[in-house]
Amino acid sequence: MQHNNNPQLQQYLNHRSQQLPMSASTGTRSDPYTAYAAALMSNQMPLQQNFQQQQSQQQQHEQVQHKLAQLDEEKIYTLVLELLNPNLREQALLELSKKREQYDDLALILWHSFGVMSALLQEIVSVYPLLSPPSLTGIASNRVCNALALLQCVASHQETRTLFLSAHIPLFLYPFLNTTSKTRPFEYLRLTSLGVIGALVKNDNPDVINFLLSTEIIPLCLRIMETGSELSKTVAIFIVQKILLDETGLLYICQTYERFYAVATVLNNMVNNLVETQAIRLLKHVIRCYLRLSENPRAREALRQCLPEPLRDATFSQALKEDITTKRCLAQLLVHLSDNVQAP
Numbered sequence: 001m002q003h004n005n006n007p008q009l010q011q012y013l014n015h016r017s018q019q020l021p022m023s024a025s026t027g028t029r030s031d032p033y034t035a036y037a038a039a040l041m042s043n044q045m046p047l048q049q050n051f052q053q054q055q056s057q058q059q060q061h062e063q064v065q066h067k068l069a070q071l072d073e074e075k076i077y078t079l080v081l082e083l084l085n086p087n088l089r090e091q092a093l094l095e096l097s098k099k100r101e102q103y104d105d106l107a108l109i110l111w112h113s114f115g116v117m118s119a120l121l122q123e124i125v126s127v128y129p130l131l132s133p134p135s136l137t138g139i140a141s142n143r144v145c146n147a148l149a150l151l152q153c154v155a156s157h158q159e160t161r162t163l164f165l166s167a168h169i170p171l172f173l174y175p176f177l178n179t180t181s182k183t184r185p186f187e188y189l190r191l192t193s194l195g196v197i198g199a200l201v202k203n204d205n206p207d208v209i210n211f212l213l214s215t216e217i218i219p220l221c222l223r224i225m226e227t228g229s230e231l232s233k234t235v236a237i238f239i240v241q242k243i244l245l246d247e248t249g250l251l252y253i254c255q256t257y258e259r260f261y262a263v264a265t266v267l268n269n270m271v272n273n274l275v276e277t278q279a280i281r282l283l284k285h286v287i288r289c290y291l292r293l294s295e296n297p298r299a300r301e302a303l304r305q306c307l308p309e310p311l312r313d314a315t316f317s318q319a320l321k322e323d324i325t326t327k328r329c330l331a332q333l334l335v336h337l338s339d340n341v342q343a344p
Helices: 007-019 032-082 089-099 106-112 116-126 138-156 161-166 169-177 184-201 206-213 217-227 230-245 247-254 257-277 280-293 297-306 324-336
Strands: none
Touching: 032 089, 032 106, 089 116, 089 138, 106 116, 106 138, 116 138, 116 169, 138 161, 138 169, 138 184, 161 169, 161 184, 161 206, 169 184, 169 217, 184 206, 184 217, 184 230, 206 217, 206 230, 206 247, 217 230, 217 257, 230 247, 230 257, 230 280, 247 257, 247 280, 257 280, 257 297, 280 297, 280 324
């Protein structure tokens, strides 16, 4: 049998067969290696067919995925357009807030689509009358939080973050952060608003810090750090920590006694509460805030007098047993505050 699909192998077999002795019993030339190669050749067509079939299936799968992606993209555009219709907006907000993690360019579409950002701000402003006296319902809270989730998407994107700041859109969220009601709708509203600010500071952009320092974000975060839920406290102190990690932010907080005292007092109260709650996530941020403050000479002198005792003794040793990084931060803080150490 001739196999034309591999001429090189066929040529080798013909040449090899001419060199083999004739078998006396069968009258044919035989060689186990040649026989094995011939067997491979006889099986080559099914193998090629199987490979081609797998390739075809892969291509079909990719085509299906591409069509699904196109359908999803068309659905995104449809939902964005529905934001402009007050009768369709609530459902569109819900659907888009669910899809915001799946579509990378959603922020660009939201920002550059005519009237969309105005519609989102309209959702924000529409609940202002419900803040005082506190009458925000769960349904209203969910709706405005879906709008806030889309604003967070815009705040997170590298190409829209600066535009977001230039329009001073974070200021529209401050009335939400200024609320004190402990009800679930208000807590959810504060937490989602903090998430937008947290998305801004996450990338260590000096422009973001400079903008926030020109507003009252630090006092707002400090109050939430004292009175909010554990999750809200965690996001609020994360924002304060990010501000402190920026050199301008550290200098701003340590510039006057009043600013430093406000931050140090809240951190001190948090430590006293953490003695009871042992909330590790919060404790990590508190220690990092103290450590950063200790890198400023004036703040370091003050902290030598007012650092909470539970951070000096072994109060949190068990809680930090598994957290080597935070233990190292606490040890470094104590070294900074040692009387014989003048600089970190």
